[in-house]
Amino acid sequence: MINALIPISSLLISDAFLLIGHGLLLTLLPIAASAAGFSDTQVALTGSAYFLGFVSGCLATPLMLKRVGHIRSFAVLATSYSVVILIFPLLPQFYGWLLLRFLIGFAISGLYMIIESWLNGNANAQNRGSILSIYTTLNLVMVMCGQQLFNLGSEQDAVLFSLAAILISIAIIPVSLTRSAAPAAVHQVKINFSKVWQHSHIALIGAVVGGLVTGAFWSLAPIYAKDNSFDSTQLGIFLSATVLGGACFQLPLGRISDKFDRRSVLMYMALVGSAVSLLFVCLPYYVTTFAGWPATISAFFWGGTCMTLYAICLAHANDNATSDEFVEISSAMLITLGLSSSIGAPLASVSMGLIGADGLYAFTGACLILFFIIVLFRRRSHVSPANLETKEEFRTVTDMAGPAAYEMDPRTEIDATQEKE
Template identity: 30%
Template sequence: MLTVLNSAWALLLGLLLLMIGNGLQSTLLGVRGQIEGFSAFEMSVVMAAYFMGFLGGSRMAPRMIARVGHVRVFSALASMVSAVVILFPVFTDPWLWAIGRLIIGFCFSGVYVTAESWLNNTATNETRGQTLSLYVLVQVVGLIAGQALLVVADPSGFVLFVIPSVLVSISFAPILLSVTPAPSFGTAKPMTLLELYRASPLGSVGMLLLGTVFSAQFGMSAVYGAEAGLSVQQISIFVSAFFVGALVIQYPLGWLSDRMDRRVLILGASAVGLGGAALGLALGAGQPEMLLAAAFLIGGVSNPLYSLLIAHTNDFLQPEDMAAASGGLVFINGLGAIGGPIIAGGLMQIVGPAGFFATIAFFFTLLVAYAAWRTTRRPAPTAEETGSYAPLGPTVTPVAVEIAQEYAIDTALEEQENPPDAP
C-alpha cells in the first residue's frame, strides 16, 4: 500500500479534490433548486443531464486523448468544469442548469478517463489490486467530504459555488506537476451488447437496473431532502450516509464474493437495498435516524453491487474477453443512469418526496426477482472457478473497469499456473 502511495500520491490527491468538488456541487444544486422554486421534475432533468454527459464523455474522451494527449485534455476539461460550476448561481434557470450539468458530466468523465489511465500506468501486476482499493477509497472519502462542506456557507448565496470551482481548478496542479509521465493510451475493442448479454444475462440486466438505482440515489437524494423539509445540515448528513454505507460494506461483501455463489450474494444485497428503500418509504422524514439507516443500507449495497456484477460477469468469460467486456458494462450502466433521476423526479412530482424511495424500491425489486430467477437457470461456478473481486463504484469510467479486468486476468492466469491445490 505504501508503494502505491509513494508512486501515485499526486494522482490520488488530485482525484480527491475532484471528488470533493463533484460531491459538493451535485448536492448543492439539489438544495439550491428548491430555494429557487424548481419542481422535482425540473431538478430530475438537471440531474439526469449529468449522467447523459458522463456517458458521452466516457465514449469520446479516448478519441480526444489520442488526438491531443492527456495533459491538454485534462487541463481543458477541468477548466471547463470550474467555469460552469461558478455560473450556476448567475443563471438560475432549470434548462440552463441542465445544459451546465450536461457539460460537467461530459468533462468529469473525460477527466476521470485521463486520471484513471495515469493511475493504471503507475500500477504493476503486484499492486493493481491495492491501487483499485485506494482509488475507490479516495472517491468515497471525497464524496463524503464534499457533503461536509455544504454547511460552511448559505446555499442561497455564491460562496458554496466558488468552493467546488476552486477545488476543481487546483486539483490538476498536483497531477500535472508530478513526475509521473503521461501514459500511452489504448482501450480494448468492446464486446457487443448481445455477446455480453449471452455471456452473463444477470451481469447485463443487473448493470442496467443498478445504473437506475445509483443515479436516482446520487442525483436526487439532496432534492428529496429539500422537498421533505430537511435542514441543510440534515441533508448533508443524509447524503453522506449513502457513501458511508458504501465505505463500510464494500469490503465485507467483497470478502463474501470470493467464497459463495455470487448470484445469491447479488440477490441478498439487492434485498437489503430493497429493505432500506422500504424503510425510507414507510417512515419518510419523520424519523431522521431511520432515514439515515435507510440511506446507509441503500448506499452500502448499491456501490458494492457494481463490483459484484462485474465479477459475476467475469466468471463466465475467458480471460482474453474480460477487457473487451468493460466498455459494454459501463455503457449499459450509463443507459440506466440517465433514466434514474427522470423516473424518480417524475414520481416525486406526482406523489411527493416518497417517490424517491419508491423508485429505488421498484428497481431493487426487479433486481431481486431477476437474480432469483437466474439462480435457477444454470449451475454456479465453484469457488475455484470464479475470478477475483475488485472494488469499484458506479462513478468510474471504462478505464477503471479495464484496470479491474486486468487485475482479474492477472489473477486468473496466476491461478492457472499455480493451482491452489498444487504441491
C-alpha cells in the same frame, strides 16, 4: 507499497481535490435547482443530462488524449469544469442547466479516464490491485468530504459554487507540476452488450437496475431530504452515510459472493434494499425525529445494499470470462449503468409527483423487488454459470469511475504478458 505511491502522489492529490469539489456539487446542484424554482421532474432531467454527458465523455476522451496528451487534456477538462460551475448561478434557467450538467458529466468522466489511465501506466502486477483499492477508497472518502462542505453556505448564493470551482481548479496544479513518467495510452472504449448478455443475463439486468436506483438517488435524494425537513447538517450526514454504507459493505459482500452463488447474494441484496426503501417511505410518518439518526442509519444500510449492487453484478459478468474480454465487458457494463442512470431520475420524479418526496424510495423499492423476482426465477430455471473453481476473485469498484479503471485490475496483466510472448 509506499514506493509505488510516491510516483503517483501528485496525481492522487489532484484526484482528492477534484472529488471534494465534485462531491460538493453532487449535493448542491439538486438543492439549488429546486431553490431556483425547478420542478422535481426538471431536477431529474438535469440529472439525466449529467449521466448522458458522463457516457459521452467516456466515448470521446480517448480522442482528445491522442491529440494533446494527458496533462493538457486534464487541464482543459478541469478548467472547463470550473468555468461551467461558475455559470450555474448566472443562468438559472432549466434549458441552460440541462446543457451545463451535460458538460460537467462529460468533463468528470474524462478526468476519471485520465487519472485512471495514468495510475494504470504506473502500476505493475505486484501493486495493481492495491492501487485500484486505494483509488476506489479515495474517491468515496473525498466525495463524502465534499458533501460535508454543503454546510458552509447557502444554495441560494454563489459561495458554494465558487468553493467547488476553486477546489477543482486547485486539482490542476499537482498534475501540471508532476515529474512522473508519461501515462500509457487510453484505448477507445469498446462496447459489446451481446458479450455481457452471453456471459450473464442477470449481470446486465442488474446494471440496469443499479443505474435506475443510483441515478435516482444522486439526482433526487437531496430533494427528498429537503422536503422531509432535513437541515443542512442532517442532509450532508444523510448523503455521506449512504456513500459510507456502500464503501463498508462492498468488500464483505464481494467476498461472500466469491464463496456462494453470486445470484443468491444479489437476490438477497435486492430484497434487503427494497425493505430499507420501504422504511424510508413509512418511517417519516411514524418517527418525528426521522431526519436525525433514524435516517442516517437507514441510509447506511440502503447504501450498503444499493451502492454495492453494480460491483457484484460486474464480478458476476466477468466469471468465466477470459482476460482479454475483461475490459470490454466492464466498459459495456459501465455504459449500461450510465444510460440507465439517465432514465432512473425522471422515472423516480414521476413517482415523487404522485405520492410526494417518499416516491423516490417507493421507486427504488419497486425496482429492487422486481430485480429480486427476476433473479429468483432465473436462479430456479438456470444453473449457475460459474462455480468456485472458475469464479474470478471479487475486486472493489465504484460507479464513480471511468472505463480506464478496469485496466488497473490485476487480471488484465495477463493480456500484457500474452502480447509480449
